[in-house]
Amino acid sequence: MSLLWEILQFVLRLSFGVSLAMAITNPKHVTSGFFKVHLWVIMGLNVFGGLVVWTVSDEHLPEDSGRLISQTSLLILVIANAVLSYAGAVSWLYEKTKPGQWILVVLTALTLATAYQSSVLPTDNATSHHLILLADIITSGLLVGSVTTAMLLGHWYLNTPTMDLVPLRKLLWLCIIAIVLRTILSGTGTTLTILNTEVTTTWWIFVSLRWMAGLIISLGLISMTFLTLRVPNTQSATGILYAATIVVFIGELTARVLADNVLYPL
Secondary structure, three states, X not given: OOHHHHHHHXXXXXXXXXXXXXXXXXXXXXXXXXXXHHHHHXXXXXXXXXXXXXXXXXXXXXXXXXEOOOHHHHHHHHHHHHHXXXXXXXXXXXXXXXXXXXXXXXXXXXXXXXXXXXXXXXXXXXXXXHHXXXXXXXXXXXXXXXXXXXXXXXXXHHHOOOOOOHHHHXXXXXXXXXXHHHHXXXXXXXXXXXXXXXXXXXXXXXXXXXHHHHHHHXXXXXXXXXXXXXXXXXXXXHHHHHHHHHHHHHXXXXXXXXXXXXXXXX
Protein backbone atom coordinates (compact mmCIF):
# COMPACT_ATOMS: atom_id res chain seq x y z
CA MET A 1 0.00 0.00 0.00
CA SER A 2 1.14 3.55 -0.67
CA LEU A 3 3.09 5.09 2.20
CA LEU A 4 0.96 8.22 1.80
CA TRP A 5 -2.16 6.14 2.44
CA GLU A 6 -0.66 4.73 5.63
CA ILE A 7 0.18 8.28 6.75
CA LEU A 8 -3.39 9.34 5.93
CA GLN A 9 -4.81 6.69 8.24
CA PHE A 10 -2.38 7.70 10.97
CA VAL A 11 -3.36 11.38 10.58
CA LEU A 12 -7.08 10.56 10.77
CA ARG A 13 -6.57 8.44 13.88
CA LEU A 14 -4.59 11.26 15.44
CA SER A 15 -7.40 13.70 14.61
CA PHE A 16 -9.91 11.39 16.29
CA GLY A 17 -7.77 10.93 19.39
CA VAL A 18 -7.01 14.63 19.87
CA SER A 19 -10.68 15.52 19.36
CA LEU A 20 -11.72 12.96 21.96
CA ALA A 21 -9.09 14.09 24.46
CA MET A 22 -10.14 17.73 24.10
CA ALA A 23 -13.82 16.79 24.34
CA ILE A 24 -13.29 15.30 27.82
CA THR A 25 -11.09 18.18 29.00
CA ASN A 26 -12.96 20.50 31.36
CA PRO A 27 -13.00 24.08 29.95
CA LYS A 28 -13.48 25.43 33.48
CA HIS A 29 -9.85 24.54 34.21
CA VAL A 30 -8.32 25.20 30.77
CA THR A 31 -8.39 28.49 28.85
CA SER A 32 -10.39 28.63 25.61
CA GLY A 33 -7.24 29.39 23.62
CA PHE A 34 -6.08 25.80 24.09
CA PHE A 35 -9.15 24.43 22.31
CA LYS A 36 -9.07 27.11 19.61
CA VAL A 37 -5.43 26.61 18.65
CA HIS A 38 -5.55 22.84 18.57
CA LEU A 39 -8.77 22.73 16.59
CA TRP A 40 -6.76 24.63 13.99
CA VAL A 41 -4.18 21.85 14.23
CA ILE A 42 -6.91 19.26 13.53
CA MET A 43 -8.09 21.40 10.61
CA GLY A 44 -4.55 21.40 9.20
CA LEU A 45 -4.26 17.63 9.59
CA ASN A 46 -7.48 17.11 7.64
CA VAL A 47 -6.49 19.57 4.92
CA PHE A 48 -3.37 17.45 4.47
CA GLY A 49 -5.59 14.35 4.54
CA GLY A 50 -7.75 15.82 1.79
CA LEU A 51 -4.70 16.33 -0.41
CA VAL A 52 -3.67 12.71 0.13
CA VAL A 53 -7.16 11.40 -0.69
CA TRP A 54 -7.18 13.53 -3.83
CA THR A 55 -3.73 12.27 -4.86
CA VAL A 56 -3.76 8.53 -4.10
CA SER A 57 -5.78 6.50 -6.62
CA ASP A 58 -7.01 2.91 -6.42
CA GLU A 59 -3.94 1.64 -8.28
CA HIS A 60 -1.90 2.19 -5.09
CA LEU A 61 -4.14 -0.12 -3.04
CA PRO A 62 -3.22 -3.78 -2.40
CA GLU A 63 -4.51 -6.47 -4.74
CA ASP A 64 -7.76 -8.27 -3.79
CA SER A 65 -8.77 -5.38 -1.56
CA GLY A 66 -10.87 -2.27 -1.85
CA ARG A 67 -12.02 0.94 -0.23
CA LEU A 68 -15.00 0.95 2.10
CA ILE A 69 -16.32 4.07 0.32
CA SER A 70 -15.45 5.86 -2.89
CA GLN A 71 -12.60 8.33 -3.20
CA THR A 72 -15.06 11.21 -3.65
CA SER A 73 -17.10 10.28 -0.57
CA LEU A 74 -13.95 10.02 1.54
CA LEU A 75 -12.77 13.40 0.29
CA ILE A 76 -16.11 14.94 1.34
CA LEU A 77 -15.74 13.44 4.83
CA VAL A 78 -12.21 14.79 5.25
CA ILE A 79 -13.27 18.25 4.06
CA ALA A 80 -16.19 18.13 6.51
CA ASN A 81 -13.70 17.42 9.31
CA ALA A 82 -11.67 20.48 8.34
CA VAL A 83 -14.73 22.73 8.10
CA LEU A 84 -16.11 21.53 11.44
CA SER A 85 -12.70 22.06 13.07
CA TYR A 86 -12.67 25.63 11.81
CA ALA A 87 -16.21 26.20 13.12
CA GLY A 88 -15.14 24.85 16.50
CA ALA A 89 -12.08 27.11 16.58
CA VAL A 90 -14.30 30.13 15.88
CA SER A 91 -16.65 29.09 18.71
CA TRP A 92 -13.76 28.95 21.19
CA LEU A 93 -12.35 32.21 19.80
CA TYR A 94 -15.54 33.98 20.88
CA GLU A 95 -15.72 32.10 24.20
CA LYS A 96 -18.79 30.09 23.12
CA THR A 97 -18.08 27.19 25.45
CA LYS A 98 -21.23 25.08 25.00
CA PRO A 99 -21.26 25.16 21.18
CA GLY A 100 -17.51 24.54 21.24
CA GLN A 101 -17.92 21.44 23.40
CA TRP A 102 -20.72 20.07 21.21
CA ILE A 103 -18.64 20.63 18.10
CA LEU A 104 -15.80 18.66 19.71
CA VAL A 105 -18.19 15.76 20.42
CA VAL A 106 -19.50 15.75 16.84
CA LEU A 107 -15.97 16.12 15.47
CA THR A 108 -14.83 13.12 17.53
CA ALA A 109 -17.58 10.96 16.00
CA LEU A 110 -16.94 12.29 12.49
CA THR A 111 -13.17 11.79 12.60
CA LEU A 112 -13.69 8.24 13.91
CA ALA A 113 -16.09 7.53 11.04
CA THR A 114 -13.64 9.03 8.55
CA ALA A 115 -10.73 6.98 9.90
CA TYR A 116 -12.86 3.84 9.59
CA GLN A 117 -14.07 4.66 6.08
CA SER A 118 -10.53 5.45 4.92
CA SER A 119 -9.44 1.88 5.63
CA VAL A 120 -8.88 -0.84 3.08
CA LEU A 121 -10.17 -4.39 3.58
CA PRO A 122 -10.00 -7.64 1.54
CA THR A 123 -12.78 -7.96 -1.01
CA ASP A 124 -14.00 -11.14 0.75
CA ASN A 125 -14.09 -9.50 4.20
CA ALA A 126 -16.33 -10.68 7.02
CA THR A 127 -17.98 -8.94 9.96
CA SER A 128 -15.04 -9.90 12.19
CA HIS A 129 -12.69 -7.92 9.93
CA HIS A 130 -14.74 -4.77 10.47
CA LEU A 131 -14.87 -5.27 14.25
CA ILE A 132 -11.09 -5.82 14.46
CA LEU A 133 -10.52 -2.77 12.27
CA LEU A 134 -12.74 -0.61 14.47
CA ALA A 135 -10.97 -1.79 17.64
CA ASP A 136 -7.62 -1.05 15.99
CA ILE A 137 -8.66 2.48 15.02
CA ILE A 138 -10.13 3.32 18.43
CA THR A 139 -7.18 2.04 20.49
CA SER A 140 -4.58 3.52 18.15
CA GLY A 141 -6.33 6.88 17.94
CA LEU A 142 -6.88 6.96 21.69
CA LEU A 143 -3.18 6.32 22.32
CA VAL A 144 -1.66 8.85 19.91
CA GLY A 145 -4.38 11.39 20.65
CA SER A 146 -4.22 11.23 24.44
CA VAL A 147 -0.42 11.42 24.58
CA THR A 148 -0.27 14.23 22.02
CA THR A 149 -2.99 16.24 23.75
CA ALA A 150 -1.32 15.76 27.14
CA MET A 151 1.91 17.10 25.63
CA LEU A 152 0.09 20.08 24.09
CA LEU A 153 -1.71 20.80 27.36
CA GLY A 154 1.59 20.58 29.24
CA HIS A 155 2.99 23.17 26.86
CA TRP A 156 -0.07 25.34 27.52
CA TYR A 157 0.74 25.33 31.25
CA LEU A 158 4.02 27.06 30.38
CA ASN A 159 1.97 29.93 28.92
CA THR A 160 -0.65 29.89 31.69
CA PRO A 161 1.05 28.50 34.82
CA THR A 162 -1.92 29.30 37.09
CA MET A 163 -4.16 26.64 35.51
CA ASP A 164 -5.25 23.69 37.65
CA LEU A 165 -3.25 20.47 37.10
CA VAL A 166 -6.37 18.26 37.31
CA PRO A 167 -7.01 18.25 33.51
CA LEU A 168 -3.42 17.20 32.80
CA ARG A 169 -3.55 14.39 35.35
CA LYS A 170 -6.86 13.27 33.83
CA LEU A 171 -5.27 13.08 30.40
CA LEU A 172 -2.34 11.11 31.82
CA TRP A 173 -4.77 8.53 33.19
CA LEU A 174 -6.36 8.40 29.74
CA CYS A 175 -2.88 7.72 28.34
CA ILE A 176 -2.45 4.80 30.76
CA ILE A 177 -5.84 3.35 29.79
CA ALA A 178 -5.00 3.75 26.10
CA ILE A 179 -1.63 2.00 26.51
CA VAL A 180 -3.26 -0.92 28.36
CA LEU A 181 -5.98 -1.34 25.71
CA ARG A 182 -3.48 -1.01 22.88
CA THR A 183 -1.16 -3.55 24.51
CA ILE A 184 -3.99 -6.09 24.81
CA LEU A 185 -5.03 -5.66 21.17
CA SER A 186 -1.48 -5.57 19.80
CA GLY A 187 -0.47 -8.55 21.93
CA THR A 188 -3.39 -10.56 20.56
CA GLY A 189 -2.61 -9.52 16.99
CA THR A 190 1.09 -10.29 17.34
CA THR A 191 0.37 -13.73 18.77
CA LEU A 192 -2.09 -14.58 15.98
CA THR A 193 0.38 -13.37 13.35
CA ILE A 194 3.13 -15.60 14.76
CA LEU A 195 0.80 -18.60 14.88
CA ASN A 196 -0.69 -18.17 11.41
CA THR A 197 2.10 -16.76 9.25
CA GLU A 198 5.80 -17.33 8.68
CA VAL A 199 7.60 -14.38 10.24
CA THR A 200 11.11 -13.22 9.34
CA THR A 201 14.02 -11.78 11.31
CA THR A 202 13.25 -8.35 9.87
CA TRP A 203 9.68 -8.66 11.13
CA TRP A 204 10.95 -9.45 14.63
CA ILE A 205 13.21 -6.39 14.58
CA PHE A 206 10.38 -4.04 13.67
CA VAL A 207 7.93 -5.68 16.09
CA SER A 208 10.49 -5.20 18.85
CA LEU A 209 10.79 -1.52 17.89
CA ARG A 210 7.01 -1.22 17.86
CA TRP A 211 6.66 -2.71 21.36
CA MET A 212 9.66 -1.02 22.95
CA ALA A 213 8.96 2.47 21.62
CA GLY A 214 5.20 2.52 21.28
CA LEU A 215 4.18 0.69 24.45
CA ILE A 216 6.90 -0.07 27.01
CA ILE A 217 8.95 3.14 26.85
CA SER A 218 5.83 5.28 26.48
CA LEU A 219 4.35 3.71 29.62
CA GLY A 220 7.56 4.46 31.50
CA LEU A 221 7.56 8.08 30.33
CA ILE A 222 3.93 8.62 31.32
CA SER A 223 4.72 7.19 34.76
CA MET A 224 7.67 9.59 35.04
CA THR A 225 5.34 12.47 34.17
CA PHE A 226 3.03 11.53 37.04
CA LEU A 227 5.99 11.62 39.43
CA THR A 228 7.20 14.96 38.04
CA LEU A 229 3.79 16.56 38.61
CA ARG A 230 4.05 15.74 42.30
CA VAL A 231 6.76 18.42 42.61
CA PRO A 232 4.99 20.04 40.66
CA ASN A 233 7.21 20.89 37.69
CA THR A 234 5.15 21.35 34.53
CA GLN A 235 8.18 22.34 32.46
CA SER A 236 9.95 19.03 33.10
CA ALA A 237 6.66 17.14 32.69
CA THR A 238 6.14 18.75 29.29
CA GLY A 239 9.64 17.73 28.21
CA ILE A 240 8.93 14.13 29.20
CA LEU A 241 5.62 14.25 27.31
CA TYR A 242 7.44 15.49 24.19
CA ALA A 243 9.59 12.36 24.37
CA ALA A 244 6.50 10.21 24.99
CA THR A 245 4.79 11.67 21.93
CA ILE A 246 7.81 10.89 19.74
CA VAL A 247 8.09 7.25 20.85
CA VAL A 248 4.33 6.70 20.54
CA PHE A 249 4.42 8.10 16.99
CA ILE A 250 7.34 5.79 16.16
CA GLY A 251 5.49 2.81 17.61
CA GLU A 252 2.19 3.47 15.86
CA LEU A 253 3.75 4.30 12.49
CA THR A 254 5.79 1.10 12.72
CA ALA A 255 2.58 -0.78 13.53
CA ARG A 256 0.92 0.71 10.44
CA VAL A 257 3.77 -0.50 8.21
CA LEU A 258 3.82 -3.95 9.84
CA ALA A 259 0.05 -4.35 9.52
CA ASP A 260 0.12 -3.75 5.76
CA ASN A 261 -1.68 -6.71 4.13
CA VAL A 262 -2.08 -8.35 7.58
CA LEU A 263 -5.52 -8.79 9.13
CA TYR A 264 -4.29 -8.61 12.72
CA PRO A 265 -3.58 -5.26 14.41
CA LEU A 266 0.03 -4.98 15.55
